Amino acid sequence: MWITNGSLSGHTPMKPSSADPAHGASRWATASAIVALAFWCWSGPCFAAGARAIGAMPHLTLSCIVGVTTSTLIHVLRRHRLRDLVLLPGRVAVAGFFGIAVYTVILAIAFGIAADSDLAQVSLINYLWPIWMVLLGFALLGEKPRIALALAGALLGFAGVVVTKGLETFSRPPSSLLPHAMALVGAFLWALYSVLIKRWRVPEEKGGSTLMFFLCGLLAAAVGAVNGEWARIASFNGTALFWILFMGIGPIGIAYYAWEIGIKRGSVHLIAVLAYFVPVVSALLIAWLYRESLSPGLFPGAVMIAAGAFLGKRSVAESESTESG
Numbered sequence: 001m002w003i004t005n006g007s008l009s010g011h012t013p014m015k016p017s018s019a020d021p022a023h024g025a026s027r028w029a030t031a032s033a034i035v036a037l038a039f040w041c042w043s044g045p046c047f048a049a050g051a052r053a054i055g056a057m058p059h060l061t062l063s064c065i066v067g068v069t070t071s072t073l074i075h076v077l078r079r080h081r082l083r084d085l086v087l088l089p090g091r092v093a094v095a096g097f098f099g100i101a102v103y104t105v106i107l108a109i110a111f112g113i114a115a116d117s118d119l120a121q122v123s124l125i126n127y128l129w130p131i132w133m134v135l136l137g138f139a140l141l142g143e144k145p146r147i148a149l150a151l152a153g154a155l156l157g158f159a160g161v162v163v164t165k166g167l168e169t170f171s172r173p174p175s176s177l178l179p180h181a182m183a184l185v186g187a188f189l190w191a192l193y194s195v196l197i198k199r200w201r202v203p204e205e206k207g208g209s210t211l212m213f214f215l216c217g218l219l220a221a222a223v224g225a226v227n228g229e230w231a232r233i234a235s236f237n238g239t240a241l242f243w244i245l246f247m248g249i250g251p252i253g254i255a256y257y258a259w260e261i262g263i264k265r266g267s268v269h270l271i272a273v274l275a276y277f278v279p280v281v282s283a284l285l286i287a288w289l290y291r292e293s294l295s296p297g298l299f300p301g302a303v304m305i306a307a308g309a310f311l312g313k314r315s316v317a318e319s320e321s322t323e324s325g
Helices: 021-040 043-054 056-077 090-113 116-126 129-140 147-165 178-199 209-227 229-235 238-265 268-275 278-289 298-324
Strands: none
Touching: 021 238, 021 268, 021 278, 043 056, 043 090, 043 116, 043 229, 043 238, 043 278, 056 090, 056 209, 056 229, 056 238, 090 116, 090 178, 090 209, 116 147, 116 178, 116 278, 116 298, 129 147, 129 178, 129 268, 129 298, 147 298, 178 238, 209 229, 209 238, 268 298, 278 298
16 A cells, blocks of 8 residues: 655655554554464364364364353453453344354364365365455455456366366266365355455454354354264363364464454455465365375365465456556
């Protein structure tokens, strides 16, 4: 962003000073979002390891308890009122329930039922959400994109998903598309929530993620009871405890709280570009933990998804640059 000095002839553009409080706050918020993205690289491994240790829903329920405790503690340490975590506008609460609680539950189920050979692919499909954010931004944020770049980005991203599935997808039916479909729906719900809280200009202190993860924990507990997964809690051990604490404190507690700050106050373009690299890192982590999940099309597909999302965001950036000129 450029600041124009009206007192100079010709309106000479000047970069904002690093001493500018608003500029400093934006940089801090952007850094918060980067922290969130770093933790989310571990979401796939956490879901997979937790599901295999004690079941997807018990793991998610206990992780939500740790996550809600963590984000509440952060909120208190930042001297915000506790009631701001629960007294949300109605539309924000509804969007958050589907965009956070429902999204997280179906993603946990997807990772729990997916075969080890499909884990990296499910993770990549989930990380189509940056492309969904770009497309939803066109419709909901009043952005005027360059259509050619936007369509190219979306098609390239979805082509990347096909590549990760492998060319054999066209010669034989896959074992199960259910985890992939669930990840795709979840990615859409999360992207829609992120776009809506920006559109509605929700205040930073009105972070809906804490309340939504409380509801997410209740929903996961109920689903686990129906599925009979709580019987597996008898196998609880040190490994299960590690993944519960790691996921609760990091990808849930710290990451979602930091994301709410970053998406509302930070440099959205920079955050979006950095988000496109999350699926690549996540796929590498899953390949490291589950070597059998690595397929020949994994890395080319990851690169295509990242490139497609970048093109989609570039279509908005070039449009804004043209209008400002």
